[in-house]
Amino acid sequence: MVNNSNALLNIIFKYVLIILLLLFSVPETYAKTENDSTKKVKIAAIPIINYNASQGALIGALGQAFYKLNAQDTISPSSSTGLFGIYTTNSTFFTALFQNLYWNEDKWRAKVAAGFGQMNFQYWQQLPINDGAFVDFSTDATFALARIERKVFKQLYFGVEGTLSKAETGFDLPDFVPDSIRYDSRNMNNIGILLNYDLRDHQMNPYSGFNVSFKNLIYKTWLNSGNDFNKIELVYNHYYQIKNERNIIVSRFKTSIASGDVPFQGQSVVGQDDIRGYTAGKYRNNQIYALQAEYRWRFYKKWGMVGFAGLASAVESASDLFSTSLLPGAGVGLRYMMIPSERINVGFDVAAGKDDWGLYFRIGESFGR
Structure with a gap:
């Protein structure tokens, strides 16, 4: 056990050292872009070097360009175009292109995205003996997404x-298991509505305010989806400024509720921003509930750090909430404000969960996507 712990600490130390070197060397490349007032397009780009026990080492790159659709529009946030790609040592790869648009004094918002890749991952299968075991799986996926929102009343958007x-x-199941169970191919097409009440003072990196968003997506056979089910997402973020903009506390609640004929691909997994520290894919179910808080401290010029903690639960239905164990997660992160005029931070987080941990590179803050 001691040897395993030492090996884990060595891995974390090496990756954090590499990340620190990149953060100290990369930002100066983009300082000229920020200081040059003639630049109408500002670019943030960062290499990605992560590690988790499930997929191994991960390398990739993430870039995003920020600009105004109308230079005279001082109310709309900056629009952006982004591209990212990753590859891991277990042969997982994914690439995606995304576009965020804001125009007409922020009365209209839109997003389009498309991507493809292969995810080699695992899930936890409960067994009558030995509690259970991980089962490997591989998913080839393609997707295209489109969203449009219109301000309908004060800061309330409908989309x-x-x-x-x-x-x-x-x-990855034994050969005696029927192919109908070992292999699965299905469409996951959906359509739905969303409401967003947005009183944040900034889209990418708020210092104050709050937003509440509600989304109801339906998956139906008449949409050429493989299953008939429904998914609801509710998110509440609140940003509290302490003394000044260099000290911010963020609270967040998120739930994702799927009901009906929910397939394996329609379930949610505890991890990423809700909650960091879980990368093994052990905790997945039809419903996910997560509550967390984060402290953001810009301690020196453009440099900052964050600390965060929270609890999550993965259940089949809401009635199971009080009979299942809670999943804690906590960690810290380092930030560098690459583009001050856009409040664009780059950095990384390291977090630990229940028998799990993870490293996370990012452009922009958590809870802002």
């Missing part, structure tokens, strides 16, 4: 969203 998605999944 529609739709996704075309196809997933082909193979499970």
Whole structure:
């Protein structure tokens, strides 16, 4: 056990050292972009070097360009175009292109995205003996998403969203298991509505305010989706400024509730921003609930750090909430404000969960996507 702990600490130390070197060397490349007032397009780009026990080492790159659709529009946030790609040592790869648009004094918002890749991952299968075991699976996926929102009353936005998605999944099960169980191919097309009450003072990196968003997506056979089910997402973020903009506390609640004929691909997994520290894919179910808080401290010029902690739960239905164990997660991160005029931070987080941990590179803050 001691040897395993030492090996884990050595891995974390090496990756954090590499990340620190990159953060200290990369930002100066973009300082000229920020100081040059003639630049109408500002670019943030960062290499990605992560590690988790499930997928191994991860390398990639993430870049995003920020600009105004109308230079005279001082109310709309900056629009952006982004591209990212990753590859891991277990042969997982994914690439995606995304576009965020804001125009007409922030009365209209839109987002489009498309991507493809292969995810080699695992899930936890409960067994009558030895509690359970991880089962490997591989999913080839493609998707295209479109969303448009319109301000309808004060800061309340109404929108529609739709996704075309196809997933082909193979499970690493014994040969005697029927192919109908070992292999699965289905469309995950959806359409739905969303409401967003947005009183944040900034889209990418708020210092104050709050927003509440509600999304209801339907997956139906008449949309050429493989299953008939419904998914609801509710998110509440609140930003508290302490003394000044260099000290911010953020609280967040998120729930994702799927009901009906929910397939494996329609379930949610505890991890990423809700909650960091879980990368093994052990905790997945039809419903996810997560509550957390984060402290953001810009301690020196453009440099900052964050500390965060929270609790999550993965259950089949809300009635199971009080009979299942809670999943804690906590960690710290380093930030560098690459583009001050856009409040664009780059950095990384390291977090630990229940028998799990992870490293996370990012452009922009958590809870802002």
